[in-house]
Amino acid sequence: MKKIEAIIRPEKLDGVRRVLESAHCAGLMISEIEGHGKQKGVVQQWRGEKYKVELLPKIKIEIIVRDQDVERIAEAIIGAAKTGEVGDGKIFIYHVENAIRIRTGERGEVAL
Amino acid sequence: MKKIEAIIRPEKLDGVRRVLESAHCAGLMISEIEGHGKQKGVVQQWRGEKYKVELLPKIKIEIIVRDQDVERIAEAIIGAAKTGEVGDGKIFIYHVENAIRIRTGERGEVAL
Amino acid sequence: MKKIEAIIRPEKLDGVRRVLESAHCAGLMISEIEGHGKQKGVVQQWRGEKYKVELLPKIKIEIIVRDQDVERIAEAIIGAAKTGEVGDGKIFIYHVENAIRIRTGERGEVAL
Amino acid sequence: MEFKVALDTMWVLVTAMLVFFMNLGFAMVEAGFARMKNCVNILSKNFIVFAVSSLGFLVLGWGLMFGDGNAFVGLKGLFFAGGLDNSPATGLAYQGVYSAISWTGVPLWAKFFFQLVFCGTAATIVSGVVAERIKYKSFIFFTFAMTMFIYPVIGHWIWGGGWLAQKGMFDFAGSTVVHSVGGWAALSGVLMLGPRFGKYHNGNINPIPGHNLSLATLGTFVLWFGWFGFNPGSTMAADPLAISHIAVTTNTAAAAAVMSSTIISWMLLGKPDLGMTLNGCLAGLVAINAPCAFVSVGSAILIGLIAGILVVLAVIGFDRIRIDDPVGALSVHLVNGIFGTLCIGIFAQDKITGVATGNGLLFGGGAKLLLAQLTGVVSTAAYTFIVSLLTWAVLKATLGIRVSLQEEIEGLDIGEHGNSAYPEFLGRKPGYSFLGTKNS
Amino acid sequence: MEFKVALDTMWVLVTAMLVFFMNLGFAMVEAGFARMKNCVNILSKNFIVFAVSSLGFLVLGWGLMFGDGNAFVGLKGLFFAGGLDNSPATGLAYQGVYSAISWTGVPLWAKFFFQLVFCGTAATIVSGVVAERIKYKSFIFFTFAMTMFIYPVIGHWIWGGGWLAQKGMFDFAGSTVVHSVGGWAALSGVLMLGPRFGKYHNGNINPIPGHNLSLATLGTFVLWFGWFGFNPGSTMAADPLAISHIAVTTNTAAAAAVMSSTIISWMLLGKPDLGMTLNGCLAGLVAINAPCAFVSVGSAILIGLIAGILVVLAVIGFDRIRIDDPVGALSVHLVNGIFGTLCIGIFAQDKITGVATGNGLLFGGGAKLLLAQLTGVVSTAAYTFIVSLLTWAVLKATLGIRVSLQEEIEGLDIGEHGNSAYPEFLGRKPGYSFLGTKNS
Amino acid sequence: MEFKVALDTMWVLVTAMLVFFMNLGFAMVEAGFARMKNCVNILSKNFIVFAVSSLGFLVLGWGLMFGDGNAFVGLKGLFFAGGLDNSPATGLAYQGVYSAISWTGVPLWAKFFFQLVFCGTAATIVSGVVAERIKYKSFIFFTFAMTMFIYPVIGHWIWGGGWLAQKGMFDFAGSTVVHSVGGWAALSGVLMLGPRFGKYHNGNINPIPGHNLSLATLGTFVLWFGWFGFNPGSTMAADPLAISHIAVTTNTAAAAAVMSSTIISWMLLGKPDLGMTLNGCLAGLVAINAPCAFVSVGSAILIGLIAGILVVLAVIGFDRIRIDDPVGALSVHLVNGIFGTLCIGIFAQDKITGVATGNGLLFGGGAKLLLAQLTGVVSTAAYTFIVSLLTWAVLKATLGIRVSLQEEIEGLDIGEHGNSAYPEFLGRKPGYSFLGTKNS
């Protein structure tokens, strides 16, 4: 099993979720992070002083999938999350040693 | 060392923390995520239109433990987090290459 | 590639980000977690009853780096995040199997 | 004469508007002191409560309270304030069926509106105490009962020429009529409902912090502001000496109570708890309600100081006896409503703003006045508590009064209304806010 | 006489202050019903709108509305309320160029201030409907137009002695002059702007929940409170019977509308939606605006009940026809402004508070009054809609009226103001709040 | 006569209530402009400040300010407003020890209440400037000093028949007495305290954004509303022409200042900053305080326009000279308090609402009035600044005035009160809110 960790633009979440649904992705975890990469920050002001918020809101999606699904799912995410502009995000792949479904105690790939 | 990543129902957090304490689990990280799996979403309404919030609040607990403790801790979590209903969540196990205690610089299992 | 996952004190974020910048760290992800370790909680009160908030706010920084940079970056973080008091946090290291830049589709270390 | 009517009407209407505005105060205090997941429900209850009161008091409450009748209820002109009435005529010139309130020379609808906002206040007190577990529908029905026959009957006894008025009991602006009645009705409700899930667990008292102290502070300021309608307005006439005096006794008691509740919570709890300071302010205002026109500014300081201490002890005490009042309304309205009513018997100075109350205990009047006040307190308690309890029992047997445990855990906002108050803010999730905590 | 002037001035000023305070109510309702990312923008619009109105109405609006002139516009004393005027003289004693408002015996600046706060209300209505996509600058310019020549012209027709007044059309406190005018101006704006991005997508209606129902409830209470200035104050004299009557019709209609909107939304949607309850309250208040002084309290109940139902159907209906009104202001102000105006024709009872309106349809007066009212509704619609549309068109061609799509997605707070309303709160990120949702 | 007393009393009390309500406004503006982690502390300070003022001004302040005495302090009837007094008698009929305020024919407690709410306003101004680092206890003690002998002495000089009044200095509603005094006291505090941790770092000015602009906007609306009590109420009599005039000058200056502060911040900063618009509004209101009854509506526009520009420049300027005022209160109250006081010398028109001020510089009166005003400004500065500085110094040496650095970083809410304002909302963590930011 592998974990796919995708960092995407917040406004792309809806689209990504839609393709993941079509790709029969069983489950996912979503969290709100703040990221910093090549993309430039947002300038705000407060009572006369400007400041740059360099940390930009991003969405992190984590999906645990069977080894053979990694490529397919990653491609699906790329397809839905890409704009071509700096700030599109990254996908990272990790190895997962085991998975357990709490409800049933099932282990391994059947637990996904 | 392994990382135990448990996705549980928010209302089970208290119970899980209690068993972890009894199991002498040294430390943990908690974050709020939104998940999507087999469990159905919540219907809300706004000014006449209904909508379904498909992403459900879940709690992610991450614990880094020694290899030999994985089973024991995982079982403890399952015991406390299980309701038998869809939506109980999952546990994923990952390999951790190293750990460092920032305060002392200690490395490896002593740092846990 | 490795993932460096550093749990630090919220007030150290700024300093850590500064050293990471000097260390030419390309990108990072920041999330707000609540942690529990050796550090004691904060006592609050509400209408006559005291209670202890045992979960303390911490910042989790995740950085994916090339294998050869792990030590350097970890040391930089330790330097900036250390106070010597209980609660300074931990650094965990994981193996990353692959990375993809969504914008270009590049894979591997070039995607970082 | 004509000018006097116009002047008095203006005073009555403006102060009534201020009292109406207290609905906002209650809504914000109660919402602020409750949890995020129940916020929409509390806002809804506090919003609809005045609408229900407006209809209930119009349909029947006013008639029962002020209609000419016997010592216990009004019997004439019962419905829709529709009895004969030639207001603003007063005294002997008055011809109509609402003679108990013919002492004030303003039009009937001005009297009605002023009395309505008081009735609404009594009803809204209940809302906070039963918060975070009561069914919306049952609360609405209880409010109809409250404004149609619980509040109006006590009102008749004391302000409608009933037996307590005849016994020489005084309640200038409603420590008993409004606040104690609200408090007893709420207490009966809380006994029928039981505490919120998780509040008392394994012998521990789990604090359940309110979600928004900015709103709670806002609400308390609005209430303090509204009280300048509540008390000085209860003259129902722009009598310059009386209304000036009352404005200052009211404000001074509030100020003293703010100080004493802050200091006592600082001493008892180690730090000055804002929630206690806010409750302290309201306690002082409730306590000065009844005596505001009958005591000196000096006595108002004393009354306020005591009220502020009482409320802190009461908040802690109710928790000890496992009565779960999320917003402290029992400590504020019930405890200090009783205390304020008795204060007349203790601190009254005859004719200080014109009304012949006789002197209180401390001013050489003996225990006579105090006994009359005590009679009022006890009889109000008996009637209100019993009738409310019956009403709650009927509701429990029919509609049910408490939401399901699951709904309570997930929050009443989704369960009862399908809304959430702050859909874009990330919160600690339902059921998690207090479970991550433990008594020290 | 001297006392009467002082008394009336005080009444006019105090009620005007209450109406001024409604600006806070509108700001909070609209901010609460909109998204977090546009909060600063909405607050800014609702804040500056009264400043702009104050200047616009001073510079030209007042003169156009009340200056002596022809049946369509005022022509004398146009600028800076600077014409001859010997107020508080009234009737034959009056000498000046603002004779249409010489019936009230208060100083000129009191008249001006009272009329100004009404003008400001009409202007602020537009703000909510066009929210979350309009350019700040263009909104400011539109507000100048609104307060300098859109509102004042209709005002002249109805309150300034113009042709509608002569035709026997009545509008006591502004269901048409204030609310319908605001509504039509807003409707024209929304047609020029189009719906918010993402609102209507592939044939679906995406609900976009407001970010803060506590603020929205707070705002509605403030508006209800302010309405006691709006309606009773419109006597512009402390006439005891009239102002008491109006206070009660106003409140009763609001209460009835709260109940009916809650019940109807409970029935239609399965649960009692707080947003609908709040809109219901405002609907009742708008509907009773015009008839408050001309109908009985019983009729007020009916008017309120209908208004509460109308507003729920209208909110749902506007969405069906793809008119995107984030705060429901069209349903409240436009639909119920029209309904309230017509209510005079239906429910009026001659001289119920003194004014000779003749009887309405249900009280044996036939259709005469109703027709006059209808004329008012239609002609107001025509003028306001067309002139507003032209104004928007000019703005669109010059400054542009809608922010860029990217700015809309990222939020107007950063784009237009460089601020964020809650920089320390973690929120579901821009563009995410409603995209994680799907119609059921 | 009797009616006049009743009418005037009603006016004085109603406007005093509005001024009381400004406490809510200040609390919300200041809490909104500060960080989440200090929110409870700010709410607490702003809540208790009026309670302390109520007691301090009662115990000693009133007597020192209005008691008959010499040119510098009152000496008779010092304590508990307990001197001889036969109010509402006025003029020659007056017998008592508070003759300086015997020109208004209302009861003593009405006078007291009205003056109290002004005193409370001066005290509350300090709260915002010293926010986010001052010890709660020390703030309370300073407020006692402020309301017992700092404010009352200046009050005696100008409104209590003291030497500045005799010199012909005018201050209608308190640009100097209330706002400058509050401002100087705050400035001395800020100099003793130093800037907040992290505000000025390595030569950079780090903006520290306020946590809640909805609350700040709400507060500003409440203040604007309350100002209609502040200025028109300062007639202390329902004089129709004067109060109407003042209502309009007040509102117009505020409106003009809103526009000018918005435009200037748009020009200087590239975008219209909401914080600046809000401060602009308050600046206009402060500036028109002193001259509101003495200048024309046209002059009020000018005064407002200038005030709005001044405040923006001052906010930026104070930051440049490293004076850290989290809420901009120095720019609003001190700078514009001075400006407003001088405006009388520049724009006054003799007897425009009846008071014989003589003409100002621009209306042919020469520099005489301006010089008297300037004397007032300078002497107020000297006394207030020095005595406040001494008071702060004593507090610093005894209780300490600043919380520990660690407490400041973690937030005063936990440290001083053990509470948190929003325990269920996820926030960017303490110490993180502004450190994730960097000057561009």
Ligand SMILES: Nc1ncnc2c1ncn2[C@@H]1O[C@H](COP(=O)(O)OP(=O)(O)O)[C@@H](O)[C@H]1O
């Ligand atoms: N080496 C990295 N480690 C962790 N997160 C990263 C890394 N590089 C990028 N990210 C995340 O990906 C997001 C997008 O990266 P960015 O460099 O802005 O755009 P792009 O991927 O298009 O070049 C960042 O905001 C950050 O959260």
Ligand SMILES: Nc1ncnc2c1ncn2[C@@H]1O[C@H](COP(=O)(O)OP(=O)(O)O)[C@@H](O)[C@H]1O
């Ligand atoms: N393959 C997966 N990858 C990541 N998270 C998952 C996965 N499957 C489930 N989850 C997480 O676990 C939660 C519970 O899963 P669900 O399918 O609803 O219940 P159950 O585990 O009882 O079948 C989901 O909300 C989601 O956050």
Ligand SMILES: Nc1ncnc2c1ncn2[C@@H]1O[C@H](COP(=O)(O)OP(=O)(O)O)[C@@H](O)[C@H]1O
């Ligand atoms: N075994 C662990 N697994 C996961 N997180 C841990 C673990 N141990 C510590 N942490 C995290 O590190 C933070 C700091 O740890 P703590 O024990 O308080 O201080 P120190 O590292 O200085 O001994 C904790 O709040 C927790 O979030």
